[in-house]
Amino acid sequence: MTVTAAMVKELRETTGAGMMDAKKALTETSGDMEAAVDWLRSKGLAKAAKKSGRVAAEGLIGVAVRDGRGVAVEINSETDFVAKNADFQTLVREITELALETGESVEVLRATHLNGTPVEEVVQNAIARIGENMTLRRMHLLEGETVVHYVHNAAAPGMGKIGVLVALNGPKDKAAEIGRQIAMHIAATSPASLSEADLDPALIEREKSVLTEQARESGKPEAVIEKMIQGRMSKFFEEVTLLGQKFVINPDVTVGQAAKDAGAEVTGFARVAVGEGIEKKEEDFAAEVAKTLKGD
The missing domain is CATH 3.30.479.20 (Elongation factor Ts, dimerisation domain)
Structure with a gap:
């Protein structure tokens, strides 16, 4: 698949990675945007692996x-x-x-x-x-x-x-x-x-795969890597499950507590x-107004 400039731009905006790193990630993953984000994360190149969910509607x-x-x-x-x-x-x-x-x-x-x-x-x-x-x-x-x-x-x-x-x-x-x-x-x-038990297994496997690749990049022994993965997965569950998250009103306790x-x-x-998960078409507002005034 051909990697376009628009794809590179989108990946850079999503992850904060450099242009060449974004291009390489897309090349390595055959243009799969989600896989490219994971590739950058595994290499420690994604500054902010933000979920792609621009409001389209x-x-x-x-x-x-x-x-x-x-x-x-x-x-x-x-x-x-x-x-x-x-x-x-x-x-x-x-x-x-x-x-x-x-x-x-x-x-x-x-x-x-x-x-x-x-x-x-x-x-x-x-x-x-x-x-x-x-x-x-x-x-x-x-x-x-x-x-x-x-x-x-x-x-x-x-x-x-x-x-x-x-x-x-x-x-x-x-x-x-x-x-x-x-x-x-x-x-x-x-x-x-709500809790770890309710979390999508595919999401768990995806995160574990990324964290495993990150840990292996450290070059540490396998036994140490396994402990690193366990610790990072525990932190992941705390961050994404409601009951495990630190309560914003009182960060000293979890929501469950x-x-x-x-x-x-x-x-x-x-x-x-509103609009989460729908791809939004970006428009030039000034051009749209001019078009309307012309009666097009």
């Missing part, structure tokens, strides 16, 4: 909670201007409330009737009315003894750029109080899973951010 996350049941719904729009539109916000609110009542999956939600019309058709009508493409992309349902929510960068009550749900066991008042703090923590840290100290237990969570 605008819109809002609607969040609603009632009686131990919570839902987060993502509805996308083409621009942030529409996300601030009162009509669009009403659409998000109504669909989110419907999801809380009847939603099992986004497919079921699309077919469910809202005021006598299937949600999918309601969205299509809004597209025609507002004049911009929209998508009901996904929803996440969470249930528990107590479910609390938090919205980051709120555009209106119950909707914003990031929606978080947290399910807890324990006395409701205590669970609700610590739950909201943990929800804010989740919005800030974006943990990969903070919940326990408050008389509660975290049983699940969801963090949904």
